[in-house]
Amino acid sequence: MTGGAQLTARAGPAFRFILLAAAAAAAGVVTAWVMLTNSARQATWVEVALVLAVGWSFVASGLIAWRHRPENRIGPVMVLTGFLRFVGALKWSQDLFLFTLGHALEPAYLAGVALILLAFPGGRLGNRSGRWLFAAAVLAAVVLNVAWLVLGGHNPQMCVGCPSQVMIELARMPGAAYAVEFAQYILGALVAVFSFAVLLRRWQAASPRLRSVIAPVLWVGTAVFGVLVLWVMDLLLAQRPLDTSLIHRLLRHGSAPDLLLELVVASVAFAFLLGLLRTRLAHSAVADLVIELGTTPPPGELRAALARALRDPSLVVAYWLPDARRYVDFRAQPVRLPDERDGRSVSMVERDGRRIAALMHDAALDEDPQLIESVTAAAALALENERLQAELRAHLEELAASRARLVEAAQAERQRIERDLHDGTQQRLVSIAMTLGLTESKLPADPGAAQTLLSEARAGLSEALQELRELSRGIHPAVLTERGLIDALQELIDRTQVPVALDVALPERLPGRVETAAYYFVAEALTNIAKHAQAATVSIRVAKVDGRALVQVRDDGRGGAEPKAGTGLRGLRDRVEALGGLLTVTSPPGQGTVLTAEIPCA
């Protein structure tokens, strides 16, 4: 979030804000002047104050919201709504054009208010019902209002001191105008009632955190739509004798319903500001977080600190292990990222362009991406720290597991050798001893039989020797030390059933342990191929690249080897990784298997 680019990018909006603020100030002054200088019918100070309150509060709140969350469209909509309120007040002008403009657009700002309330706090009309309601609001507040004036809805007798006719009046049809006006009120009332229902449903569906942010706006919005209904009812009743109007009777004041509506609408802007302020308070928690992170938190404490700053106790921090390509918690235990439909959201934390962690939080926090951004920016270093610790822990655990497997494998190998010795060579030798014992007893009486027994014993001895040779090659192939990797591999290949192509590009002999690892890697790979792959040909490549021995065994068998399953591949991996090497397995089903070991030679 730092860098010159961002700073210059902000210079433009700042200028725009100053310009708009100045325009709004000027518009307010002009509006007040128009309202107060009308000699025919002067506005009261209360009326002027309410118009200014609505206009300025919307523009101001809109500008703050715009600057605070530029990606959210509510800011500009609020500014527009504020200006529309000033335009509507031009109805107080004596000038015919301004009077017409004001009269035509007087209720337009109510459509803006509806849009703000319906789209709060995300800035978008979430679903189809929201879009229909807004369209109906525009129809009622703008389209039908203009139509009403065109049809001669402006009645100079009802408007003392007003111009006798609006510019856009094309006909004087009182019946049609009344019908349009009636439709306008009914539609307005319906929009109010349905919007009220939408707000109520949104409140029910909101998570506790979202509720605390949107509460002021939702409650004021509810009040607005409630008053709108009253206002419309009152206007409908006002077509009859004045004293039958309910609100007139309640407040004993002629323009009371209009004032009440204006008052409630003005409070929308303040409620919106309050909502913003609450988010601001959340942002001050970031400052607390920064202080808290000044001292390195003990393992696991970081999550709690972040949860406090984000006010989301359900927060889960998952650290990214790039080598293992998986997420773990601070104890290095695997973590699964949630699905979108769990009502959980995931925010990625990056540092210097590298992914370091993922925060799994209440989806309500998506409404305030800046909070998440500032919290993660503040905690990035601590997160990276804890990520490194988790990575280290995961490495250690993997190391311990692989070491245990190596020890186990060595133990199993020794047991195998012992068994081979016991079942093979030892038995054979004992049997030879017995034959010799028998020879001994036969010798004096039956030298011929003794000679046969001696030949038998000699044959048995050469078999025992052969077994011993094979056994010792299994322990460590002598050819490897005596003649090197190439000859040892050649010998391996000679004993393999599948045809093998060997390609060795080594300028010099590899270090002993690397040769041994490479030899066993190939031996194990060939055993696996013989057992599972059903391959027709195998190719082996050995090369030295950038100080690393590269050993690759490629077959054209059935593939599908699973690196995690089976002890064969795991044993290979352990052997290679014990030398700081890397084993990669590519084995798409039906397309053969490529095993590659890279072992550092230094």
Place this chain on the structure above:
Amino acid sequence: MRVVVADDSVILREGLVRLLREAGFDVIGQAGDAAELLAQVDAHRPDVAIVDIRMPPTHTDEGLRAARELRARHPRLGVLVLSQHVRAGYAIELLSHGTQGIGYLLKDRVSDLTELTEAVRRVGEGGSVLDPSVVGQLVKRKRTGEDPVEELTDREREVLGLMAEGRSNKAIADRLFVTEHTVEKHVQNIFAKLDLPATADDHRRVLAVLTFLNSR
């Protein structure tokens, strides 16, 4: 004398059978594992069963357990357990349930026709056989504190070993080219020095000596 042989290694079993037949024994059954051995013994009622200690399925001490089972089923049957390794613990365990008609012999030993013949005979006649290398191991065993074995003369230690192998006074006398009377004197001295109750019974004597050697 009728014999049953149990060993999972075929070459060894065949060699053993050939040797036993050469020595004049009547081999009436062969088995590759403990279950087969028990069945053979139940069916043929031999005088001696020769059992390899390590057999399928676990290749640990199946032979030892089979020997105990055989002794429980057929108290008069002689059991000779063969082992590839010197393991005093196994030998003691085997003999601690009674030394009559029990033997523990290293496999190397069986190539000597006379030694094999003698061991099978002795076990078949209700005597006991303990491989000299096992006895040697026990006698040489370092004991904590004061070791009475140290007080024995070389000759007495030799006699102690032969006693532990399960030999009678007469056999010991023959082995050492002395009179039986001399052996008796040595035995008395040994029992006195080791503070063991004197007994004329060969079997009890073996057990007493073994218990002593295995103690501490």
